[in-house]
Amino acid sequence: MRKSVRNNSEKSGEKLRAAGLRPTRQRVALANLLFARGNRHLTAESLRAEAAEAGIEVSLATVYNTLHQFTGAGLLRQVAVDASRFYFDTNTGAHQHFYDEDGATLIDIPGDSIAVAGVPNPPNGMEVERVDVVVRIRRA
Amino acid sequence: MRKSVRNNSEKSGEKLRAAGLRPTRQRVALANLLFARGNRHLTAESLRAEAAEAGIEVSLATVYNTLHQFTGAGLLRQVAVDASRFYFDTNTGAHQHFYDEDGATLIDIPGDSIAVAGVPNPPNGMEVERVDVVVRIRRA
DNA sequence: CGTCTGATTTAGAACAATTCTAAACTGTTG
DNA sequence: CAACAGTTTAGAATTGTTCTAAATCAGACG
16 A cells, blocks of 8 residues: 555656656645546645645645646646636546536546537637537436 | 617517516616627626726626526526636527637637537436537637 | 755735625516 | 515625745755
């Protein structure tokens, strides 16, 4: 057990270094939480709560900083589904989302299942950065 | 001119009544602004600014209330593209959007140009409410 | 190893967008 | 035209996020 924790931290450290971020205690701890399990969707508050539960004390400002730095480094992706908060996704590959408006939860849709056809050319001087699909669902 | 203004207000009044909303001075004025021209994208602040320019005094709270009531009544639709504010769209039909992240502007994509195929079945007990496509663009 | 330096973290203040509250007002109904 | 429920309002409150200035830390260097 202890060994695998150390391995995770080492892996996170390398990951951060590769991204050009100094592997500080806080960043490594958050990276461990973020990337240990599979794909995750979270908000600043939820990550902070999770960190607190795991006995890691980080200020909210650091959680925000880290989330933004990770996003800038391509380790995370922001998902816009709800104007009231930012969601972050540890899955940075091509994929889409279900968004459950009742529970305010996101569910991944694998990148190869949805196909979007007929996207018009963007206005002059603009280029397409990404095509986001959000399938809004609710209790039937 | 005066005649057409009266017509607009009468039309707005009927529209509101049909939606089950009492056609008050403020709601009629905002509806006129919203639906007089073609499709529009706006935020609470931008609508309020526009109202102020047109000499209509409405409190910000009323702008928010109205926007939400209109949305509830199906007269407007909310577009989630940016976690930092709510956008509203006067076009409630099926269509999609370009979102220019530099300028924070929305551009309509007609409903019949984009086709989304392969949406998986939603989880049990859930139904698809809507499929939103946002094409994020930026200066090339 | 201590020391230094710039990067990072922090608590708390500041901010922006939105929502709430309680009182004043207004549209409709009888 | 009185009465009541629905609506509006100013301003306070709340929420989520960003900023600030001071304290702390990671890594380099002697």
